[in-house]
Amino acid sequence: MAYWLMKTEPEAFSLDDLAARGKEPWDGIRNYQARNFLRSMQFGDGIFLYHSRVPVPGIVGLAEVRSSAHPDPTQFDPRSKYFDPNSRPEQPRWDLVDVGFRARFAKVISLEELRQWPVFADSPLVRKGNRLSILPISETQWAAVLEHAELV
């Protein structure tokens, strides 16, 4: 059992969208480090859903991993913006997992707030210039956020 944080721009896909659909294939990851994290995910792992590129970026709710990693079909679709002409079907370059909705937070736990929590002091999340869209969360960080959050 592991924990993760996954970023999304709510304009493209929000926590509410996930809540409405229940479960969604998390496609479009095109960064090797993020992909490697995807590949180590297991069914049932916990996820913090994070909204980026909004006035108050931060963790907005909980989700969970609902599949193991498997090839992202959009890499083979020439009409997709995620098409990767260099990826070979016999050795796919990009993977995805299914993500299921779990809960919404009554209030966003903002990045500004998280920066002040000692448990996040060493997290790439609070580092300037960090661009990782998927990052691991420690058990301590998970517990700290859950203790602070009001689930809806």
Place this chain on the structure above:
DNA sequence: GCCAACGTTGGC
């Protein structure tokens, strides 16, 4: 919308 920070690409 701006732009710093970063990852990737490709010429050499």
Place this chain on the structure above:
DNA sequence: GCCAACGTTGGC
């Protein structure tokens, strides 16, 4: 293999 150019991310 270096590194400039380019594209993208994401806070502000």
